[in-house]
Amino acid sequence: MNSMTESYDDTADGGRGRGAALLRNNTLWTLAVLVVLFLFFAVLKPAEFATTFNIRGVLTESAILLVLAVGMTYVIVTAGIDLSVGSILVFSGVVAAKTMVALGGTTAGWGGILLGALAGVGCGLGWGIVNGLLVAKAKVPPLIATLGTLGVSLGLAQVITNGSDVNRIPAKLSNVIGFGLVAGVPWLVVIAGLIAVLFGLLLALSRFGRHTYAIGSNAEASRRVGIKVDRHLIKVYALSGLLSGVAGVLSLAHYSTTTIASHTSDNLGAIAAVVIGGASLFGGVGGIGGTVIGVLIPGVLRNGLIILGAQRFWLDVAVGAVLVVAVYFDQLRRRARERE
Amino acid sequence: MTDPLLEARGVTKRFGHVQALRGAAFTAHPGEVVALIGDNGAGKSTLVKTLSGALRPDAGEILLDGRPVEFAGPVDAQRRGIETVYQDLALAHDLDAAANLFLGREITRFPPLRLLDRGAMRRRAAEAFDELGIRLPDMSAPVRQLSGGQRQCVAVARAVAWASKVVFMDEPTAALGVVQREQVLDLIRRVRDRGVTVILISHNMPEVLAVADRIEVLRLGRRVARLTAADTTVEELVSAMTGGLDQEDAA
Numbered sequence: 001m002n003s004m005t006e007s008y009d010d011t012a013d014g015g016r017g018r019g020a021a022l023l024r025n026n027t028l029w030t031l032a033v034l035v036v037l038f039l040f041f042a043v044l045k046p047a048e049f050a051t052t053f054n055i056r057g058v059l060t061e062s063a064i065l066l067v068l069a070v071g072m073t074y075v076i077v078t079a080g081i082d083l084s085v086g087s088i089l090v091f092s093g094v095v096a097a098k099t100m101v102a103l104g105g106t107t108a109g110w111g112g113i114l115l116g117a118l119a120g121v122g123c124g125l126g127w128g129i130v131n132g133l134l135v136a137k138a139k140v141p142p143l144i145a146t147l148g149t150l151g152v153s154l155g156l157a158q159v160i161t162n163g164s165d166v167n168r169i170p171a172k173l174s175n176v177i178g179f180g181l182v183a184g185v186p187w188l189v190v191i192a193g194l195i196a197v198l199f200g201l202l203l204a205l206s207r208f209g210r211h212t213y214a215i216g217s218n219a220e221a222s223r224r225v226g227i228k229v230d231r232h233l234i235k236v237y238a239l240s241g242l243l244s245g246v247a248g249v250l251s252l253a254h255y256s257t258t259t260i261a262s263h264t265s266d267n268l269g270a271i272a273a274v275v276i277g278g279a280s281l282f283g284g285v286g287g288i289g290g291t292v293i294g295v296l297i298p299g300v301l302r303n304g305l306i307i308l309g310a311q312r313f314w315l316d317v318a319v320g321a322v323l324v325v326a327v328y329f330d331q332l333r334r335r336a337r338e339r340e
Numbered sequence: 341m342t343d344p345l346l347e348a349r350g351v352t353k354r355f356g357h358v359q360a361l362r363g364a365a366f367t368a369h370p371g372e373v374v375a376l377i378g379d380n381g382a383g384k385s386t387l388v389k390t391l392s393g394a395l396r397p398d399a400g401e402i403l404l405d406g407r408p409v410e411f412a413g414p415v416d417a418q419r420r421g422i423e424t425v426y427q428d429l430a431l432a433h434d435l436d437a438a439a440n441l442f443l444g445r446e447i448t449r450f451p452p453l454r455l456l457d458r459g460a461m462r463r464r465a466a467e468a469f470d471e472l473g474i475r476l477p478d479m480s481a482p483v484r485q486l487s488g489g490q491r492q493c494v495a496v497a498r499a500v501a502w503a504s505k506v507v508f509m510d511e512p513t514a515a516l517g518v519v520q521r522e523q524v525l526d527l528i529r530r531v532r533d534r535g536v537t538v539i540l541i542s543h544n545m546p547e548v549l550a551v552a553d554r555i556e557v558l559r560l561g562r563r564v565a566r567l568t569a570a571d572t573t574v575e576e577l578v579s580a581m582t583g584g585l586d587q588e589d590a591a
């Protein structure tokens with residue numbers, strides 16, 4: 001019954017299996033909500049909702065947020081928070097765009113695009129390292145440290161651009177990465193999916209991942225067994241910054257402009273996704289599998305409500321409500337488990 | 341008697357105005373249980389921290405196997421076979437027992453990626469728990485879900501699994517009920533029987549007499565008595581701690 005994820009241990013007794021099943025059920029339960037939500041809209045509006053075109057649209061809209069949420073999962077598992085992801089996305093997008101414009105603009109070739117992308121991702125990494133140093137070395141609480149870099153990076157992005165969006169993005173970038181399909185799947189979705197799989201496996205299966213959970217669970221205990229906690233935290237925030245940089249380049253490709261003003265709530269979107277996906281803001285608990293579902297639940301809800309003709313403003317109300325309900329039920333389940 | 345395994349001589353340590361250790365001495369032999377007792381603030385935890393690499397003494401000497409050593413930190417002491425069970429446990433509560441046992445010492449495969457070999461760690465953790473007679477209801481449950489005594493057992497098992505020479509336990513039974521306290525004391529005896537020296541800090545005198553082979557008494561940062569458990573009473577321990585008995589000359 002539990003042989004799917006517990007393939008490596010043959011000494012499994014009843015007790016062990018039960019605990020593992022409980023943990024698994026957390027993600028399973030969230031997945032069930034997603035499926036029910038999907039079926040609900042599919043039954044109500046089969047012609048509009050359950051089409052390849054629309055599903056592709058939902059996945060594309062969710063792809064960039066997923067990239068941010070993957071980094072956010074690592075940060076939240078360490079009991080931290082990263083409010084700066086949306087601003088770093090903008091900053092990285094601006095630097096990438098400026099570089100691409102300098103290297104040929106709309107007609108730039110793949111060489112220029114690659115250099116621009118690297119510049120953007122590099123900036124994201126740099127901001128992430130700044131966050132990491134502030135949190136791990138300067139001991140500024142993550143909430144404040146990343147609130148600071150949120151303001152500074154967005155401000156600097158506006159200084160660089162004089163506050164107006166950079167357009168003239170290479171056509172090849174938007175045509176292929178922004179709108180192109182591979183075997184019917186949008187490039188954006190493929191890239192975000194690969195990132196989720198890669199970093200999901202890293203978090204679940206590697207020593208790096210194990211130490212991430214350990215630090216979120218008990219940083220002092222981790223220090224005492226010789227884990228280099230400060231260095232690890234810097235790496236985790238650097239990863240979140242790096243992925244924000246990647247998201248910046250993807251956003252550039254998809255919107256063909258830097259969308260400076262449109263990312264103020266990306267941080268909340270990413271945090272909500274991670275929490276809906278079952279992570280604890282107290283650290284030590286969470287996973288990329290859950291985060292993927294946590295990105296898709298608001299995505300499907302938003303899309304379905306639009307198709308049902310709901311007024312735009314109601315979308316945020318619904319998504320906010322889902323977040324609170326998800327966390328509430330999670331608390332209930334946690335409490336029930338503790339009492340066991 | 342055998343040569344001492346771990347020894348402190350004339351160790352001093354000051355925190356601001358507080359002179360926590362004033363030339364403290366301590367001796368532990370291979371394969372014995374030594375209880376370190378003393379009033380609150382006598383300097384027990386401080387002494388243990390200097391002996392386990394968590395604190396650097398201001399002056400004095402620490403000898404391991406007869407040779408002077410200076411520990412660069414707790415991890416350095418761990419490398420030399422000295423482990424500590426801290427008063428506040430120091431487990432990662434969201435990880436399971438096996439993960440805690442191997443925390444910071446994970447078995448990994450594929451060097452560049454360092455993927456966890458969970459199977460090997462679970463098997464060896466199960467062996468380690470079996471060997472100490474620890475029964476956990478659920479090996480894959482986060483440690484958070486275990487009882488206080490079971491958690492203490494996990495912490496002790498971790499220290500024992502890695503200690504080749506010495507395990508320090510700072511009040512390991514302080515928060516435990518009667519049954520769980522017995523369980524931990526049993527564990528201490530089993531560890532001793534494997535040839536590992538256990539140094540136990542405790543305020544519970546009957547417990548000290550029940551489990552320790554020898555007792556060293558600390559008062560005001562100095563060792564004031566060394567007693568053999570077999571021919572000592574609770575009254576003698578109390579009088580040693582409070583100043584009625586002073587065997588050692590104030591060197």
Ligand SMILES: Nc1ncnc2c1ncn2[C@@H]1O[C@H](COP(=O)(O)OP(=O)(O)OP(=O)(O)O)[C@@H](O)[C@H]1O
Nearest residue numbers: 355358359360378379380381382383384385386387
């Ligand atoms: N980090 C520190 N900073 C300042 N003073 C300290 C520190 N650690 C210990 N002390 C002081 O040193 C003295 C000895 O403390 P220690 O913790 O070694 O006592 P103890 O024998 O373990 O007492 P207890 O039985 O209460 O645990 C105390 O007066 C304590 O206040």
Ligand SMILES: [Mg+2]
Nearest residue numbers: 384385386510
């Ligand atoms: Mg103490």
